[in-house]
Amino acid sequence: MSEAIQVQGLVKTYGPLRAVDGIQFQVNQGEVFSFLGPNGAGKTTTVEILEGLRRATEGSVRVLGMDPWEEGRALHRRIGVIPQGFKFFDKVTPREAIRYYAALFGTRADPDLLLKRVLLSDKAQDTFDKLSGGQRQKLGLALALVSDPEVLFLDEPTTGLDPQARRAIWDVIRELRTEGRTVFLTTHYLDEAEELADRVAILHHGRIITEGTPRDLIQRHGSPPRLLITGPREVARTLKAHTDLEVQEDHGETHVILHRPGDLSRAVQTLETHGVRWEDLSTERDSLEDVFIRLVGEMDEGEITSS
Amino acid sequence: MKPRRIWADFHLYSRSYLRSPEAIFFSLIFPFFLILMFGALYSGGGTPSAVPLYVQNLDHNSNVSESFLSDLNRTGLVNVAMVSPDVSLQGYLTSHSQSNGLILPDGFGANVTQGRPSTITVITNPYDQGAAGLVQSAVGYAMSVVNQRGAPPLVYESTDYVGVRSYSTIDYVVPGLIGLSIITSPMFSMVTLTAEYKKEKLFKQLSLTPLTKSEWLASKIMWNWVVVAASAVILIATGDVVFHAAFLVSPYLLVFLLIGPLFFVSLGMLVGTLSKKAETAGFIGNLITFPMMFLSGAFIPVSIMPGWLQPYARIWPLYYFINGITDASVFNNPGGTWTDILITLVMAAVTFAAAVVLFRWRED
Ligand SMILES: Nc1ncnc2c1ncn2[C@@H]1O[C@H](COP(=O)(O)OP(=O)(O)O)[C@@H](O)[C@H]1O
Ligand SMILES: [Mg+2]
Numbered sequence: 001m002s003e004a005i006q007v008q009g010l011v012k013t014y015g016p017l018r019a020v021d022g023i024q025f026q027v028n029q030g031e032v033f034s035f036l037g038p039n040g041a042g043k044t045t046t047v048e049i050l051e052g053l054r055r056a057t058e059g060s061v062r063v064l065g066m067d068p069w070e071e072g073r074a075l076h077r078r079i080g081v082i083p084q085g086f087k088f089f090d091k092v093t094p095r096e097a098i099r100y101y102a103a104l105f106g107t108r109a110d111p112d113l114l115l116k117r118v119l120l121s122d123k124a125q126d127t128f129d130k131l132s133g134g135q136r137q138k139l140g141l142a143l144a145l146v147s148d149p150e151v152l153f154l155d156e157p158t159t160g161l162d163p164q165a166r167r168a169i170w171d172v173i174r175e176l177r178t179e180g181r182t183v184f185l186t187t188h189y190l191d192e193a194e195e196l197a198d199r200v201a202i203l204h205h206g207r208i209i210t211e212g213t214p215r216d217l218i219q220r221h222g223s224p225p226r227l228l229i230t231g232p233r234e235v236a237r238t239l240k241a242h243t244d245l246e247v248q249e250d251h252g253e254t255h256v257i258l259h260r261p262g263d264l265s266r267a268v269q270t271l272e273t274h275g276v277r278w279e280d281l282s283t284e285r286d287s288l289e290d291v292f293i294r295l296v297g298e299m300d301e302g303e304i305t306s307s
Numbered sequence: 308m309k310p311r312r313i314w315a316d317f318h319l320y321s322r323s324y325l326r327s328p329e330a331i332f333f334s335l336i337f338p339f340f341l342i343l344m345f346g347a348l349y350s351g352g353g354t355p356s357a358v359p360l361y362v363q364n365l366d367h368n369s370n371v372s373e374s375f376l377s378d379l380n381r382t383g384l385v386n387v388a389m390v391s392p393d394v395s396l397q398g399y400l401t402s403h404s405q406s407n408g409l410i411l412p413d414g415f416g417a418n419v420t421q422g423r424p425s426t427i428t429v430i431t432n433p434y435d436q437g438a439a440g441l442v443q444s445a446v447g448y449a450m451s452v453v454n455q456r457g458a459p460p461l462v463y464e465s466t467d468y469v470g471v472r473s474y475s476t477i478d479y480v481v482p483g484l485i486g487l488s489i490i491t492s493p494m495f496s497m498v499t500l501t502a503e504y505k506k507e508k509l510f511k512q513l514s515l516t517p518l519t520k521s522e523w524l525a526s527k528i529m530w531n532w533v534v535v536a537a538s539a540v541i542l543i544a545t546g547d548v549v550f551h552a553a554f555l556v557s558p559y560l561l562v563f564l565l566i567g568p569l570f571f572v573s574l575g576m577l578v579g580t581l582s583k584k585a586e587t588a589g590f591i592g593n594l595i596t597f598p599m600m601f602l603s604g605a606f607i608p609v610s611i612m613p614g615w616l617q618p619y620a621r622i623w624p625l626y627y628f629i630n631g632i633t634d635a636s637v638f639n640n641p642g643g644t645w646t647d648i649l650i651t652l653v654m655a656a657v658t659f660a661a662a663v664v665l666f667r668w669r670e671d
């Protein structure tokens with residue numbers, strides 16, 4: 001079996017609201033799969049259905065071959081979870097928390113080793129209410145690892161954290177992937193998905209608008225890469241006069257849209273041939289963010305005009 | 308249920324409990340202040356408060372009956388008040404919201420002088436063991452005076468004789484305050500805990516581990532056993548050392564200290580889990596806890612409450628704990644305790660089962 005997670009026709013309604021509106025996807029074993037979407041998109045609802053914490057209204061869900069709602073107790077021994085906005089008992093220290101989880105799961109997790117792994121050793125003796133947001137998430141990560149899980153569900157693990165704490169958590173997630181664990185990561189940060197995920201699904205209003213590797217998504221939905229040239233006005237004039245390339249001028253910078261593979265070398269060669277000097281050359285491509293904003297924007301516009 | 312997991316949860320919970328100053332204050336230091344306060348209030352001059360006893364003398368005021376009544380008064384346990392022989396004493400008591408009466412039969416004096424047995428009727432409220440005890444002690448004393456004069460034994464129509472000792476209100480304070488600990492420590496901690504865990508999604512978090520609901524509940528009950536036992540020790544010791552309150556530490560007491568947290572931990576969790584919001588849970592918890600504390604005899608012994616109020620004490624579960632502890636530890640009357648044990652045990656079992664069934668870790 002190579003799919004860790006399989007979801008078909010999943011719907012979850014809260015009264016009249018269709019929070020998850022018929023989604024379908026699968027996550028392969030050993031893959032980091034990211035659910036990307038703005039607040040209220042239905043990420044947490046989906047994750048909690050996968051964890052067996054909420055019941056699906058319609059559709060079929062399999063995690064490690066099990067039905068999460070019906071076989072939750074067996075499933076929970078094989079998955080690790082950090083819920084959104086992870087909280088723990090106020091007056092308990094990270095070391096005690098890990099010992100507690102190890103006793104509940106009946107595993108031999110070493111608190112010191114786990115704390116070191118998530119870079120929390122220095123706070124091993126502080127009670128939870130004294131920890132910062134990032135330290136709390138690190139503890140969440142450590143607890144999720146106590147049972148040595150095959151699949152991890154991380155619901156917005158870095159939301160609201162400072163860049164340093166984010167990087168630390170990213171490092172741990174990369175390590176989890178190297179160890180062959182499957183990671184289901186929700187986020188509303190595009191750089192996070194781009195940085196960590198093998199595949200991304202963009203979720204909006206309970207539907208998956210698009211899905212693929214970050215590179216795929218950018219290629220499919222982003223605009224083509226651009227060559228940026230800083231230099232005199234002659235640069236743009238020469239390129240316009242001697243090639244059929246799409247050239248734009250923007251504050252002393254010349255943008256050449258690279259529609260075809262040979263476009264870049266043609267532009268540079270043309271400038272060389274005509275002896276035009278430039279100051280700086282670079283290429284630029286759309287980030288996942290640009291794709292996301294474009295897709296979500298198009299979708300909202302569509303909604304407004306159709307209603 | 309796995310002992311390993313219950314123990315792990317107990318260990319973690321007890322540690323975090325001990326790190327919270329409010330919890331320590333309310334469960335251990337507060338009872339200490341309460342007993343000092345109520346002890347000072349009730350032990351006042353050291354005189355036991357006498358119970359009113361309504362007497363109907365059908366013996367046409369013979370010398371013997373007069374001296375019997377003055378012996379009764381002399382005990383200081385009762386205040387004798389005379390009722391006309393023409394009315395029904397039961398009816399008189401009911402209409403005056405009183406429960407203690409005594410009837411000296413026609414020919415009482417003649418029987419005593421001529422060596423014939425006589426039956427006197429004692430009316431007490433079986434649910435008010437305190438007052439009944441005082442009345443029976445006083446009557447027992449007056450009878451023993453007659454018997455010493457060589458007259459044939461007097462018989463009286465009451466069964467629960469509890470031994471001769473004069474009881475004072477301070478004796479009721481210890482059982483009352485133990486009852487208070489039995490209700491407050493579990494109720495307050497469980498209502499807030501359940502509401503908070505729900506709000507912070509900690510139950511969801513726990514549902515992702517192998518810990519089960521009943522294991523979680525069991526560990527909370529165990530910890531409250533510790534807390535309630537500790538506050539009982541503080542109350543009994545302070546009552547004994549500072550106020551010389553009569554209190555017998557018996558296995559029956561232990562039974563109530565075990566059933567108490569079982570019942571109120573489950574009840575607190577039910578309240579917390581059935582209310583949608585944390586504020587509602589606190590409100591409903593107080594709505595149950597406060598009247599129960601005041602009306603079950605935790606602060607004011609039921610026997611000195613106004614008569615019309617006394618029957619309402621019996622609708623509160625806590626009453627049976629306090630009544631049972633009073634029977635066992637103050638009156639040394641295990642016979643009276645068994646009913647209370649049975650009642651509280653059934654209530655606790657039903658509430659525990661309801662808590663386990665109705666309490667949801669996760670939502671649909
Ligand atoms: N328990 C619930 N009851 C009612 N509505 C809910 C509940 N949980 C989530 N919702 C609604 O469902 C939608 C999706 O929420 P959620 O899954 O939390 O989104 P996300 O995690 O992507 O921010 C939101 O509109 C939210 O208000
Ligand atoms: Mg969410």
